[in-house]
Amino acid sequence: MAKVLVLGAGMMGTALTIPLTDNEHDVHLVGTHLDGHIIEEIHESRTHPKLRSAVPASVKPYPIAGLEEAMQGVGLIVLGVNSLGIEWAAEVLGPLFSGDVPIVALTKGLVGDGQKLYLLPHVLRNGLPSSYREEVRLAAVGGPSIAGELAARRPTGIVVTGSDQTFLDEVAGILRTPYYHIWTSKDVIGVEVSVALKNVYALAVGMVQGLMEKEGITEEGDVMHNMAAAIFAQGLCEIAYLVDFMGGEVENVYGLPGAGDLYVTCVGGRNMRVGRMLGSGMRYAEVKARYLADDTVEGAELAFAIGDTIDALIERGDLDGAALPLLKTVIDIVCRDAAVVFPWDSFFPSLHS
Amino acid sequence: MAKVLVLGAGMMGTALTIPLTDNEHDVHLVGTHLDGHIIEEIHESRTHPKLRSAVPASVKPYPIAGLEEAMQGVGLIVLGVNSLGIEWAAEVLGPLFSGDVPIVALTKGLVGDGQKLYLLPHVLRNGLPSSYREEVRLAAVGGPSIAGELAARRPTGIVVTGSDQTFLDEVAGILRTPYYHIWTSKDVIGVEVSVALKNVYALAVGMVQGLMEKEGITEEGDVMHNMAAAIFAQGLCEIAYLVDFMGGEVENVYGLPGAGDLYVTCVGGRNMRVGRMLGSGMRYAEVKARYLADDTVEGAELAFAIGDTIDALIERGDLDGAALPLLKTVIDIVCRDAAVVFPWDSFFPSLHS
Numbered sequence: 001m002a003k004v005l006v007l008g009a010g011m012m013g014t015a016l017t018i019p020l021t022d023n024e025h026d027v028h029l030v031g032t033h034l035d036g037h038i039i040e041e042i043h044e045s046r047t048h049p050k051l052r053s054a055v056p057a058s059v060k061p062y063p064i065a066g067l068e069e070a071m072q073g074v075g076l077i078v079l080g081v082n083s084l085g086i087e088w089a090a091e092v093l094g095p096l097f098s099g100d101v102p103i104v105a106l107t108k109g110l111v112g113d114g115q116k117l118y119l120l121p122h123v124l125r126n127g128l129p130s131s132y133r134e135e136v137r138l139a140a141v142g143g144p145s146i147a148g149e150l151a152a153r154r155p156t157g158i159v160v161t162g163s164d165q166t167f168l169d170e171v172a173g174i175l176r177t178p179y180y181h182i183w184t185s186k187d188v189i190g191v192e193v194s195v196a197l198k199n200v201y202a203l204a205v206g207m208v209q210g211l212m213e214k215e216g217i218t219e220e221g222d223v224m225h226n227m228a229a230a231i232f233a234q235g236l237c238e239i240a241y242l243v244d245f246m247g248g249e250v251e252n253v254y255g256l257p258g259a260g261d262l263y264v265t266c267v268g269g270r271n272m273r274v275g276r277m278l279g280s281g282m283r284y285a286e287v288k289a290r291y292l293a294d295d296t297v298e299g300a301e302l303a304f305a306i307g308d309t310i311d312a313l314i315e316r317g318d319l320d321g322a323a324l325p326l327l328k329t330v331i332d333i334v335c336r337d338a339a340v341v342f343p344w345d346s347f348f349p350s351l352h353s
Numbered sequence: 354m355a356k357v358l359v360l361g362a363g364m365m366g367t368a369l370t371i372p373l374t375d376n377e378h379d380v381h382l383v384g385t386h387l388d389g390h391i392i393e394e395i396h397e398s399r400t401h402p403k404l405r406s407a408v409p410a411s412v413k414p415y416p417i418a419g420l421e422e423a424m425q426g427v428g429l430i431v432l433g434v435n436s437l438g439i440e441w442a443a444e445v446l447g448p449l450f451s452g453d454v455p456i457v458a459l460t461k462g463l464v465g466d467g468q469k470l471y472l473l474p475h476v477l478r479n480g481l482p483s484s485y486r487e488e489v490r491l492a493a494v495g496g497p498s499i500a501g502e503l504a505a506r507r508p509t510g511i512v513v514t515g516s517d518q519t520f521l522d523e524v525a526g527i528l529r530t531p532y533y534h535i536w537t538s539k540d541v542i543g544v545e546v547s548v549a550l551k552n553v554y555a556l557a558v559g560m561v562q563g564l565m566e567k568e569g570i571t572e573e574g575d576v577m578h579n580m581a582a583a584i585f586a587q588g589l590c591e592i593a594y595l596v597d598f599m600g601g602e603v604e605n606v607y608g609l610p611g612a613g614d615l616y617v618t619c620v621g622g623r624n625m626r627v628g629r630m631l632g633s634g635m636r637y638a639e640v641k642a643r644y645l646a647d648d649t650v651e652g653a654e655l656a657f658a659i660g661d662t663i664d665a666l667i668e669r670g671d672l673d674g675a676a677l678p679l680l681k682t683v684i685d686i687v688c689r690d691a692a693v694v695f696p697w698d699s700f701f702p703s704l705h706s
Contacts, residue, residue, distance in 0.1 A: 144582030152575035157583035222505035229497030233613030260586030
């Protein structure tokens, strides 16, 4: 039994408390400064405003002001913040321990500084105090995992990735339940790049639905699944290219973190809804202003986080722009309010056309 | 402009007459001995009983008795029969030409003889007269292509595969329209193994829906998309293993023929419906007797076509059974009426668990 701190009371952070408590770990769930109302609701009714499953009675909810108290004696930190919160998390956690507590990040993302792309564990590590940042053990999870389903104990399979196999085995042991199937992989790049990019490609798959509606095609007729499937496949090919470029293995691209996670992300959710709006003819600025004023959509956030850097890497000749026609298209749609037009003739450049 | 014979008036063969006639080819559509009523209906009303789109006025429909007449002056043969009809097709076509007319097969499948696995183009070639079987030019198509959508001119992307690039370019030129996007690949094994196996794995993804219903989980609650996605990813990994085993490239596994076609096959159709029945608790023999008496389901046909051979190859140590836990499971379910139980602990064997 371990004492586990989960930072971030969003859907995924809160869902993870269920396998953790099923394994009899002592779980402290700390909301971010944006999660105050969630923590209150869990206190009062053991429910989360968005999860259908009850929060286990043994989970101790804390507002962010209680972080220091919640950290006492913790053996593992789980980061449930979103990609925009990773630097903040490093900042608030940094002074509260001395690098002796390992961290598992549920957060997915990539960032660019205009010159280079970085994985989120790198960003997290860099945000921690220099005195121990190189020593702290980090892992991250990837794979198809709708939070509500995990919370409802539906069968779910994920990959835990990091550089230290002993630590990965430890984390797997802490998380694994009869419904939560855990594999480990030392291919951090393959896992992280796949799970980050799937959001941007799910957004593209979502656009197909909107294009269809714009053309007046209804679900009762012959729809556009062929097109969605081609976009799906083009996305996976681009993920494979970028994983290879960054030094990872292709195996996780067609495994749980790539194909599996892209598949589940295309089933529904905010990337698909926003993709649909874009496909139907609204420009991103309008979607943002009307529907996302206080909200983020992961695929769009990723486009902003890496768009300029991808352009610069192509410009410098480090990346081959011809290998990334769909990513460039989505970046144009999100970052430059371009209309949705898919460059079919540029797809699958390694095949003849 | 070419004169094209399409043999087989099923959904896919008939759908292909639409890009062909849009390209102003002279199309002769010949029904098999099972397609008599379809040919009659096309004659009378220019409609196909299952396609929503009209059959173009210029398409000349023939019953199988008219095959010889329809073959006069043909420059390309398109095979639209299903996998069970490929030997029959070779037999009826063989005497009617002398190997000078190339063939494009829409048919997908693999067969085993208890010792070895064979691609369908191999079966087709072997069924042709020995005097020219080695010379006849063959190509096959693969990729996400719901027939009704192609017939409705929805954007569709496929790969044409074969060993002769000049012929592939020719075929691509004959088929390509603004909505029918064609790539070519000389990786026949990668394309053919992917498009054949996707049926068996779609059947497995379909089972998840049935398992859910058996447990009383409704679509309104938290469903089992995480599980379906894990099965999807495991399927792709097994396709990659088998493509590599047979000497193909992994690229088409995460491209249109593998990931793209598996994605579209999981959207609906008979594999999914039969998978659902199996997942809900019916054994295959019962499903077959009650719902498939006069009908086939591609995923199950493939399991029968390769099941014994896969077992023998594993037995002999040529194939690693540990790399194919899902295929073995589906073979047991279909060929031996086993219950649906997924071997989670055997999935993703190349990762640690």
